[in-house]
Amino acid sequence: STDHWQASLPSSVQAERQGPVAILRLNRAHKRNALDDETVLGIEAFFDNLPDDVLSVLLCGDGEHFSAGLDLSELEERDIQQGIAHSRVWHRAFEKIQYGRVPVVAALHGAVVGGGLELAASVHVRVAERSAYYALPEGSRGIYVGGGGSVRLPRLIGVARMMDMMLTGRTYSAEEGLAIGLTTYLVETGKGFAKGLELATRIASNAPLTNFAVTQALPRIAEMAPGSGFAMEALMASIAQADPMAKDRLKAFLEKRAPKVTRS
């Protein structure tokens, strides 16, 4: 049950349910949802213990900001070996978001910076309120990204834009984020959670095999040499088509019981 699941999580993350959607709320507003070890491990535990009937996840943050990134108060004492281990824990936790069992939507507002942007980069759909802004202050703090940013952000926005963000401290607004690929949906301030929940609910109604193909196969196919990618795509397509849920949905369309695709 959600009660049992919540009880296994630290207080810095909150698990909730809305039907088939599980909500993961960063719950450290007093520290602007800065990501300390406990919070990162809490994110991992949330995904490790996702109940079987959860079909999508909505990630959001309590308070005025989505996340201020790495909890800088933890940095002082860390030596080189501990720094490597720390970064590898973030990699492990965020892999469970990107390559977990279900698609993940994030509702972003306020600061989405540093490790908070790395976290946002690991989800599948980003809804940004107008208040949201993106930055990589690591450059000016004398450190470097460690939560997978070097791998995921260039794939979203390109190496040159990421370099600029780190070298000059440039920030992007939620609206600017639309053009460069950080914002998937732009909504008015205060509307991010509702829009995120609407999208997560819609995603939860897809055939689970389609969601698997899109979140697990697609990003890997996109990185393959074209010949391997075409072969993998053909396999994925035939597997998806053979699923009984796909057959039912195709039949429903042909019998005029399913909605047409129209302008929104």
Ligand code: 1HE
């Ligand atoms: C923090 C952190 C934090 C806030 N670590 N404690 N990230 C940054 O460089 C961003 C640092 N934070 C900020 O620039 C601002 O806090 C915000 C713009 C996000 C929010 O401003 P504001 O005015 O709403 O809040 P505040 O007064 O700055 O912060 C409230 C409290 O949260 C305060 O503590 P208090 O004890 O004085 O109440 C802040 O110290 C605390 N706080 N952000 C620790 N980040 C895997 S590598 C990733 C590397 C990075 O992420 S580097 C980027 C780090």
